[in-house]
Amino acid sequence: MPAKDIFHDTVKNALIKEGWIITDDPLYLDYGGVDMYVDLGAEKLIAAQKDQQKIAVEIKTFNRPSLIAEFHSALGQFLNYRLVLENIEPERTMYLAISEDVYEAFFTLVFTQKAVDKYQIKLIIYDTKKEVIKEWKN
Amino acid sequence: MPAKDIFHDTVKNALIKEGWIITDDPLYLDYGGVDMYVDLGAEKLIAAQKDQQKIAVEIKTFNRPSLIAEFHSALGQFLNYRLVLENIEPERTMYLAISEDVYEAFFTLVFTQKAVDKYQIKLIIYDTKKEVIKEWKN
Numbered sequence: 131m132p133a134k135d136i137f138h139d140t141v142k143n144a145l146i147k148e149g150w151i152i153t154d155d156p157l158y159l160d161y162g163g164v165d166m167y168v169d170l171g172a173e174k175l176i177a178a179q180k181d182q183q184k185i186a187v188e189i190k191t192f193n194r195p196s197l198i199a200e201f202h203s204a205l206g207q208f209l210n211y212r213l214v215l216e217n218i219e220p221e222r223t224m225y226l227a228i229s230e231d232v233y234e235a236f237f238t239l240v241f242t243q244k245a246v247d248k249y250q251i252k253l254i255i256y257d258t259k260k261e262v263i264k265e266w267k268n
Numbered sequence: 269m270p271a272k273d274i275f276h277d278t279v280k281n282a283l284i285k286e287g288w289i290i291t292d293d294p295l296y297l298d299y300g301g302v303d304m305y306v307d308l309g310a311e312k313l314i315a316a317q318k319d320q321q322k323i324a325v326e327i328k329t330f331n332r333p334s335l336i337a338e339f340h341s342a343l344g345q346f347l348n349y350r351l352v353l354e355n356i357e358p359e360r361t362m363y364l365a366i367s368e369d370v371y372e373a374f375f376t377l378v379f380t381q382k383a384v385d386k387y388q389i390k391l392i393i394y395d396t397k398k399e400v401i402k403e404w405k406n
Contacts (some may be wrong), residue, residue: 139374141282142285161378162380163377165336165378166336198302198303201348203341205343206342208343209387210336210343213379213382213386239300240300241300241301243300244351245348249347
């Protein structure tokens, strides 16, 4: 099983432990002439709901040799998916899920912090071993 | 020679024909703990100058099977590079160079137009056969 699939389930399990219901796996998005579902190179989104809150989560494993290359694609995918959601389902909030290890190694850098601030990337930081969410960063 | 290298030279030649001087190939960027030069997965930037104008150009070939996957990575790379430039060399304007074919096939879609507007992506559209710039979209 590729690593990205392992973490896909890790994040799902962590959300379920916090009382979220997984409503779509994957979340199908099609808007403005672009079918996001055929995006072969990208991890699929999941959608979850808890009470009246709805979220979409991009799960990014960052297992390529270059963290910055992985971040380019994670950022572009996040912003494109969020743009689609703003147009078709604006009440759903978009998150990027990353492991605690990746957060410590890359998201604490000055550059990455600036990018996260500037593009208002909401993060879910998860513990890969315990399968729990460590922090929501809004 | 991979296709992306062919178009790299195509864009350089097209710029030179318009009187630009290529000042950096590749343009080295290192900021805030991230060395963009080691970005193995991404096309390298070139820098050019004409009179007092300075530009950085990301040349994206879009030769993967999924145009939307390629667009995710192009967008993320563009925004990350632009963010670095804003911090270290704000007078340099960032452009994304795409072929006329890719523009017609993908950048005329409603979704892509919204993304280009929202993230203020400046485009250079080039003719791959004549090696000339067809249009600057600011």
